[in-house]
Amino acid sequence: MKLKQLVIAAALSVGLLAPALSQAAPEQFWAIPSYRVGPYGANGQSFYGGFVDYLSYVNMKGGIDGVQNAWEECETEYNTAKGVECYERMKSKAKAFPGPIHTMSTGISYALVDKTAADHLPLAMMGYGLTSAVDGSVFPWAFPLVTTYQMQASAIVKFLKDKNAGSLAGKKIVFLYHDSAYGKEPIVALEAESRLGKFELVEIPVAHPGNEQGAQWQRIRQEKPDYVIMWGWGVMNMTALKTAQKMGFPRDKMIGSWWAGSEEDVVPAGDAAKGYMSATWNVSGKGVPLIADIEKTVYGAGKGNLSDRSKIGTILYNRGVSAAVASVEAIRTAQAKYGKGKPMDPDQVRWGLENLNITDARLKQLGATGLLPEVKTSCDNHEGSGKVKIQQWDGAKWIVLTDWIEGNKALIHPLFKAEAAKYAKEKGITPRDCSKEK
Amino acid sequence: MIYRETGQFKTSYAADQQIFPIRQDRIGMALLLLAAFVVVPLFAGNYWFNAILIPFLIFALAALGLNILTGYAGQLSLGSAAFMAVGAYAAYNFQVRVEGIPVLLSFILAGVTAAGVGILFGLPSLRIKGFYLAVATLAAQFFIVWCLTKFPYLSNNSSSGVISVPNIEMFGFVFATPQSRYLFVLTLVSLLALAAKNMVRSTTGRAWMAVRDMDVAAEVIGIPLMRTKLLAFAVSSFYCGVAGALYAFCYLGSVEPDGFSLDMSFKILFMIIVGGVGSILGSFLGAAFILLLPIFLDIALPWLAELVHLPFDSATVSHIQLMVFGALIMFFLIVEPHGLARLWQIGKEKLRLWPFPH
Secondary structure, eight states, X not given: OHHHHHHHHHHHHHHHHHHHHHHOOOOEEEEEEEOOSSTTHHHHHHHHHHHHHHHHHHHHTTTBTTBOEEEEEEEOTTOHHHHHHHHHHHHHHHSSSBOOEEOOOHXXXXXXXXXXXXXXXXXXXXXXXXXXXXXXXXXXXXXXXXXXHHHHHHHHHHHHXXXXXXXXXXXXXXXXXXXXXXXXXXXXXXXXXXXXXXXXXXXXXXXXXXXXXXXHHHHHHHHOOSEEEEEOOTHHHHHHHHHHHHHTOOGGGEEEOGGGOSHHHHGGGGGGGTTOEEEESSOOSSOSHHHHHHIIIIIHTTOOSOSOGGGTTSHHXXXXXXXXXXXXXXXXXXXXXXXXXXXOOHHHHHHHHHTOEEOHHHHHHHTOTTTSOOEEOBTTBSSBOOEEEEEEEOSSSEEEOSSOEEOOHHHHHHHHHHHHHHHHHHHTOOOOOGGGXX | OOSOOTTOOOOSHHHHHSSOOSHHHHHHHHHHHHIIIIIHHHHOOHHIIIIIIHHHHHHHHHHHHHIIIIXXXXXXXXXXXXXXXXXXXXXXXXXXXXXXXXXHHHHHHHHHHHHHHHHHHHGGGGTOOHHHHHHHHXXXXXXXXXXXXXXXXXXXXXXXXXXXXXXXXXXXXXXXXXXXXXXXXXXXXXXXXXXXXXXXXXXXXXXXXXXXXXXXXXXXXXXXXXXXXXXXXXXXXXXXXXXXXXXXXXXXXXXXXXXXXXXXXXXXXXXXXXXXXXXXXXXXXXXHHHHHHHHXXXXXXXXXXXXXXXXXXXXXXXXXXXXXXXXXXXXXXXXXXXXXXXXXXXXXXXXXXXXXXX
């Protein structure tokens, strides 16, 4: 009797489960090594909130041509070792149909460049990470999409040049930087620009975390520069702004990088931040139709990722959305070639990232006009844009001052090539022949 | 009943002085090594190698290094991560700058370089002790990281200061797969652990322990303090240096100076405190506890949450993980202040009498 019941129950449950199993359509799986706690947790919350919200938004609008997104987060706390562990844990799930992996951490992305290349998984580093990966012939699986520190530095110089009637000759610019991989990367670009533009460059490092900058600003006062370009991160930014105010250096002569240009950087500095400028590759605010629509659709349905809705429309939130837009567009690009309505495997996603072409017309369709620049990648240009806007803090919000400014590609891209060639030699990689890639 | 040495007679000095005088221990160790060298590579997946086993072995080696210095010689140090950084960068520089240098040689040279730096920062130990020495070694932590950031030569003029290590190649064989790297790390760690075990049983180790227990008394019985202390610093830094080289070459593949932060030094210190100060086994147990428990909690908590229908996101899991982890450390320190190694020892003593305790 008991056995019979058991058999019936088993048969029933199999019968109930089986259709559910067969119905599960293959999904595009996004492995998200995110961070929402730890020293940079606030930044991570906004960025990954925007990223996940856009994936939900795409799902609610019918997926990527019918393919639903699935994702899993793993907390990295911005710690490289934890990031690697997260990657290893999630990679078997991502093996079949992956979305590009975003770590939003220079350290983690450096550690993953070799691992993703060996595992054949696409890695995106949007606005951080290993910049020489612009050369896709050496780095087929890594994509520093949109723009890089070097191109950004070059664009800032161009902006200043335009402000000074086309020439910076004889001017003096101080480069105040966070003494880490992040802060040091633009130095080569700025040195090249200073040779070309005949302006004097003074480099002043700030040791991590940078909550005491008296000595640095004393030096700046002695040097009397025309401008200060600042590559700051976290607490260093607000300290710099406050110290500049104390030393009487005008903030509207200070330009920060895009990691020194979010609300988190200027609001705590209060009055001292007024007039301060920064570069950015995405705009803030809810004025972009896509952002407003995400808030309406996703949060309207109660599926939003952020518990604190005031973060919607901040620079970092919009950056998360921009990162997700570019990634989803890469999968659409791949689908156009390999079959619509199908999930894409790693090679196809990689092809999509390498042949990405987000035009202004496409951005308009998405409702994301002006949110991010046009992006067009190829095998020997994994960056695809190299453009930034300059924005200014008016004490309450960021005001965009310029249209997209492109850095000096002819000057900067050979630097990437040289770095990539050095990397290839150290690692024994034979670069692909980009002319043969289709 | 099984774990009993009745009938095992020692008929020579060699038999009496061996590392594992009890036969069951020898068999157990042989089985453990067999499992580590043969069974694990056959069955473990990539996740196990890359995320669990390799970092565990590397940190165990670093903890072993610190244990020699702190546990055996009694010199508190907060600079272990810095010595790892020296090892990592030295190995990288030897590999990149000396054409055709064998990897193993560059690792050993990296260890020697770290030992040299260790001796330098060990000099204050001749005059100061305890907490004051810890602060002096803190200087090593900051100075070395600053130094590696400051001089581009040390990172082969990489524009970002991050180094990306070349492949490990030996006798024409490239250690590319996680399995081969694991075996490479395992072999090195086993050999170095064996060397450490023998060192602490020898005159050197006894001198260290004498200095640890009371340096004035040690000096009176004829132990040269300077040589003993500096030797402890050198050997300890050598171990940390090799661990650092392995960390860069076999685990992460690319490292930056900031990665070897004070946090990491603390982590290694916690490993030996939790594992057992002054115990080779303790270094391994501590490394396992500090590294693996968070990962285990990370994986187990969402699963538990689902069981009781609580909505956990990854941030909540991370918070709870930290709390549970902290609570467990306190629990262990209260229940057994001498660390996990002591627990293991007590367990063994009980087993020897079981089932007839007296």
